[in-house]
Amino acid sequence: MSQEVMIKLVDIDKSYGEVQVLKGVNLEVMRGQTISIIGPSGSGKSTLLRCINKLEAINSGYIEIEGITVASANCPDHPMASAAQVKSALGKTGMVFQSFNLFPHMTVMQNLIEAPVHVKKIPKAQAIEIAKEKLAEVGLSDKADAYPSKLSGGQKQRVAIARALAMSPDVILFDEPTSALDPELIGEVLDVIKGLAEQHMTMMVVTHEMGFAKEVSDRVIFMDNCNIVADRPPQEFFSDPDHPRIKAFLDKMLTKHG
Amino acid sequence: MAAGFWDYIVESMPSILEGLVYSVKLFFLVGIITLPLSMLVAVAAARGPKWFKGIYKVYSWLFQGSPLMLQLYLAYYGLPFFDVILPVDFVVITVFVLCFTAYQSEIFRGGIISTDIGQYEACQVLGMTKVQTMLRVVIPQTVRKVLPSTCSQAIVLFKDTSLVATIGVGDLLRSARALVIRDLRIDAFVVVLVIYLIISSILVAIFNKMEKKYSIYV
Numbered sequence: 001m002s003q004e005v006m007i008k009l010v011d012i013d014k015s016y017g018e019v020q021v022l023k024g025v026n027l028e029v030m031r032g033q034t035i036s037i038i039g040p041s042g043s044g045k046s047t048l049l050r051c052i053n054k055l056e057a058i059n060s061g062y063i064e065i066e067g068i069t070v071a072s073a074n075c076p077d078h079p080m081a082s083a084a085q086v087k088s089a090l091g092k093t094g095m096v097f098q099s100f101n102l103f104p105h106m107t108v109m110q111n112l113i114e115a116p117v118h119v120k121k122i123p124k125a126q127a128i129e130i131a132k133e134k135l136a137e138v139g140l141s142d143k144a145d146a147y148p149s150k151l152s153g154g155q156k157q158r159v160a161i162a163r164a165l166a167m168s169p170d171v172i173l174f175d176e177p178t179s180a181l182d183p184e185l186i187g188e189v190l191d192v193i194k195g196l197a198e199q200h201m202t203m204m205v206v207t208h209e210m211g212f213a214k215e216v217s218d219r220v221i222f223m224d225n226c227n228i229v230a231d232r233p234p235q236e237f238f239s240d241p242d243h244p245r246i247k248a249f250l251d252k253m254l255t256k257h258g
Numbered sequence: 259m260a261a262g263f264w265d266y267i268v269e270s271m272p273s274i275l276e277g278l279v280y281s282v283k284l285f286f287l288v289g290i291i292t293l294p295l296s297m298l299v300a301v302a303a304a305r306g307p308k309w310f311k312g313i314y315k316v317y318s319w320l321f322q323g324s325p326l327m328l329q330l331y332l333a334y335y336g337l338p339f340f341d342v343i344l345p346v347d348f349v350v351i352t353v354f355v356l357c358f359t360a361y362q363s364e365i366f367r368g369g370i371i372s373t374d375i376g377q378y379e380a381c382q383v384l385g386m387t388k389v390q391t392m393l394r395v396v397i398p399q400t401v402r403k404v405l406p407s408t409c410s411q412a413i414v415l416f417k418d419t420s421l422v423a424t425i426g427v428g429d430l431l432r433s434a435r436a437l438v439i440r441d442l443r444i445d446a447f448v449v450v451l452v453i454y455l456i457i458s459s460i461l462v463a464i465f466n467k468m469e470k471k472y473s474i475y476v
Contacts, residue, residue: 115384
C-alpha cells in the first residue's frame with residue numbers, strides 16, 4: 001500500500017466556549033487506510049472528524065486534505081488555500097452521520113443524485129447510472145423509488161453510505177454510523193463498511209463496535225481527554241492495552257457487550 | 259307583496275356577484291404576493307443578518323399586535339393627512355399584504371427553524387451552496403409542515419376581505435348589506451353566508467389535497 005498522506009492534522013485545538021474538546025491533536029491518515037477511532041464519550045472523537053470537513057471550526061492548528069490546507073488557525077506558516085482549492089479538497093471527503101440525515105422528501109434515488117447533479121453538475125442520466133451502481137453495492141437496488149421513511153434504520157444508513165459514495169469521495173468519515181441502530185441491524189451496515197475497506201477506500205470511523213475495530217481497521221486510535229492516547233494496529237491494541245485508561249475502557253466495553 | 263326568496267335572490271344576484279368578484283380578486287392578489295414574500299422574509303428572519311432580525315421583530319409585533327381594520331383606517335384615512343394620496347385599491351392591497359405577511363412569515367419561519375440541523379450538515383458535506391440548501395432541501399420540507407396553518411390563514415384572509423367594507427369598498431359583504439338596508443330583508447345575508455362557507459370548504463379541500471400529496475414521504 002502506498003504511503004501517501006491523505007489527511008494531516010497538526011496541533012489541533014478546539015473548544016466550545018470554556019470547554020476544551022481537542023488539545024494539540026496530531027494525526028496522519030494514509031491513502032487506503034481504515035482507521036477506527038474509539039474512546040469514552042466526550043473524548044473528542046466526533047469533533048475530530050467534524051473538524052476535518054469543517055462542520056466545526058478549529059481554534060488552533062491546521063488541517064490538510066491531499067496537501068491542501070483546508071483549515072488553519074493561529075498558523076501563519078500554513079495559511080488556508082484559496083476558497084476554490086478548499087472547496088475542491090472538501091469535495092473529496094464524504095461523511096456518514098449517526099442519524100443518517102437523508103433528505104426525507106426525496107426518494108432514495110433522488111437522495112443519491114441530488115449532489116452529483118446539482119453540485120458536480122453530472123448529467124442526470126449518468127448520475128442515475130452511478131447511483132444504481134452504488135445502490136447495488138450496498139444491496140438496496142430494489143429500494144430506489146422508496147422514501148427514507150419506509151426504510152429500516154440499517155437500510156437508511158446503507159442509503160446514506162451510497163449517497164456519500166455517489167460523490168466518488170477519496171475519503172469517507174463515519175460518525176458513529178451504527179450507534180442509532182437496533183442491535184440486529186448493525187451487522188448489515190458494518191458489512192458494507194467492511195466491503196469498502198477491502199476495496200481500500202480511505203475511511204475514518206468513529207465507533208463503539210470493538211469487533212469491527214479489531215477486524216476491519218488498519219489502525220485503532222484511542223482518544224481520551226481531548227487527545228489521542230494510542231494509535232496502533234488493532235492486534236497490538238487489543239491484545240496488549242498498554243495504558244490503564246485503555247484497559248479500563250476496554251473492560252467496560254467488553255463486559256457491556258458480553 | 260315582496261317577492262319570494264328565490265325570485266329575490268335571482269334578482270339581487272348581480273350585485274352580490276359583483277361584491278364576490280372583488281373579494282375573490284383581493285384574496286388572490288394578496289395571496290399571490292404574500293406567499294413568496296413571506297418565504298423570503300422568513301428565510302431572512304431565520305438565517306439572515308442580525309439587523310434584519312431586529313427589524314423583523316418590530317414589524318411582526320406591529321402588524322400582528324394591532325387589528326387589521328385599524329391598519330386599514332390608519333392607511334386609508336391617515337395618509338392623506340401627510341398629503342399622500344394613493345389609489346384605494348393600492349392602499350388596501352398593501353395593508354393586507356403587510357398584515358398577512360406578518361402572520362405567514364412567522365409560520366414559515368417556524369417551519370424553517372424546526373428543520374433538523376442534520377439536514378443542513380448533510381447539504382454542507384455534499385458541497386451544496388446555502389441557496390441550494392434552502393431551495394432544494396429546507397423549503398420543500400417546510401411546505402408540508404406549514405400547510406395546515408397556511409390553510410387556516412387562507413380562510414382568515416378570505417373572511418377578512420370583508421373588512422374593506424369599512425372604508426367604503428364594495429366587497430361581498432358590503433353588497434349584501436346594501437341590499438339588506440335597501441329592501442329591509444335579510445335574505446342577502448343568508449346568501450353571502452352560504453358563499454363564505456362554500457369558499458372556505460373549497461380552500462380546505464384544496465389544502466387537504468396538497469397535504470395528501472406532500473405526506474407521501476412521511
